[in-house]
Amino acid sequence: MNDETRAETRTDLGRADLHIHTLASDGVSGVEEILAWVEASDLDVVAITDHERIDAGVVAQRLAEARGLRTEIIVGEEVTTRNGHLIALFLTERIKPWGSMKDAVARVHDQGGIAIVAHPLVPYPLCASEGTIRTLLDSADSRHHPDAIEAFNPTTARMRWSRRVPDFVAEVGVAPVAGSDAHRADLIGRARTRFPGRTAADLRAAIDTRATSWEGEGYAWREQLGMFRRQTAKNLRAVREEVSGKVRRNGTGRDLGYPGGRQRPIRFDARAAGLPDEDAE
Numbered sequence: 228m229n230d231e232t233r234a235e236t237r238t239d240l241g242r243a244d245l246h247i248h249t250l251a252s253d254g255v256s257g258v259e260e261i262l263a264w265v266e267a268s269d270l271d272v273v274a275i276t277d278h279e280r281i282d283a284g285v286v287a288q289r290l291a292e293a294r295g296l297r298t299e300i301i302v303g304e305e306v307t308t309r310n311g312h313l314i315a316l317f318l319t320e321r322i323k324p325w326g327s328m329k330d331a332v333a334r335v336h337d338q339g340g341i342a343i344v345a346h347p348l349v350p351y352p353l354c355a356s357e358g359t360i361r362t363l364l365d366s367a368d369s370r371h372h373p374d375a376i377e378a379f380n381p382t383t384a385r386m387r388w389s390r391r392v393p394d395f396v397a398e399v400g401v402a403p404v405a406g407s408d409a410h411r412a413d414l415i416g417r418a419r420t421r422f423p424g425r426t427a428a429d430l431r432a433a434i435d436t437r438a439t440s441w442e443g444e445g446y447a448w449r450e451q452l453g454m455f456r457r458q459t460a461k462n463l464r465a466v467r468e469e470v471s472g473k474v475r476r477n478g479t480g481r482d483l484g485y486p487g488g489r490q491r492p493i494r495f496d497a498r499a500a501g502l503p504d505e506d507a508e
Contacts (some may be wrong), residue, residue: 240421240440243272243430245343246305246314246380246406247415249287250484252277255457256412257484258287264412265298271425273415274301274316274406279324286485286495293502299427305345306331311355314343314377314406317431328355329363333370341434342373343404346380348395349388357395364399375434378403381417384445402434405441410454418443 248254249261254277256264265273275284284302291300303316310328315335322334328344335342347355363371378396383389396403405418421440422433433439446454465481472479472491480491487496497503 240423241271241425241429242269242416243274243420243422244270244407244409244416244418245274245301245303245316245404245420246276246345246377246408246418247273248277248305248408248410249275249283250461250482251280251283251488252305253458254410254484255454255461256410257482257488258283258290259485260412261415262287262290262296262298262300264415266296268298268416270298270416270419272299272301272427272430274303274314276303276305276314276316276406278305279307279321280304281318281321282493282495283483283485283488284318286500289495290500290502301427301430306335307353310359311347312345312353313355313373314345316341316343317427328359329366329371332363332373333368336370341375341431343375343377344373345377346383346389346408347376348392349383349386354383360399364401373401375402375404375439377405379405379418379441379443380408381414381443381446382408382451384443385448400437402437402439403441404434404439405443407443410458414446417446 250257275287277283281302281304288300288302301316302318304318304322306313306315306322307324308328308331313328313331315322317340319338322331332342344355363373376396378393404420407415407417409415419442422430423438468481478491479489482489486499487494
């Protein structure tokens with residue numbers, strides 16, 4: 228283990244990656260590629276957390292369950308708030324962006340979800356400040372309290388502001404977690420949350436009781452630059468696909484990374500995924 232690792236070296240701890248993006252937002256890998264990667268990994272639980280949407284996560288969970296895959300999928304979302312990014316897990320409905328983080332945390336809890344502050348303390352608009360987090364935790368209404376904080380995120384791990392995050396998380400007394408913030412399949416698992424048990428229910432219980440730990444390795448700047456180039460190429464392709472679909476009026480748009488994801492209106496194509504039609508949305 229490298230010196231960025233903070234998990235206990237116990238074989239009875241489960242492994243979860245709680246921060247993953249797909250083609251549906253700013254990732255470059257589709258649902259099928261992600262499912263194949265995680266099923267071949269040692270991860271027990273993963274969360275699909277696309278920006279401002281949950282459709283790919285819903286499809287991934289449905290496919291994993293229908294196929295009896297070993298890895299359990301959590302439907303999540305990375306919500307953009309005026310105070311930074313928030314990871315929302317165990318969702319049944321999308322959380323609308325651009326409200327306050329206080330409101331977003333409450334909305335996550337109102338639908339029975341788990342709210343995690345993403346990549347905090349970096350002086351950047353998409354990262355929650357120390358003041359924001361302390362204000363949430365000081366609220367008299369527990370609906371506004373985040374359940375966990377990303378103590379480690381590989382995209383910000385090499386920034387000097389992130390070095391104090393683990394100690395800060397320990398000080399404020401919430402569950403420490405980690406996620407790869409992966410935007411392509413082969414980076415999934417680069418950071419992990421460790422927890423007693425193996426299931427998503429076990430993970431949730433561990434967050435509730437603050438029994439989580441983490442391990443991870445930061446992305447090198449060269450890796451992040453390469454990822455940005457791939458995202459740029461993907462975005463250009465998406466613009467072409469959207470324009471082409473509108474010009475041709477053929478009911479298609481950019482690829483969202485799952486069967487039916489190019490159809491407009493968007494509809495999961497169960498038959499194309501090898502599932503009975505009654506499993507379609």
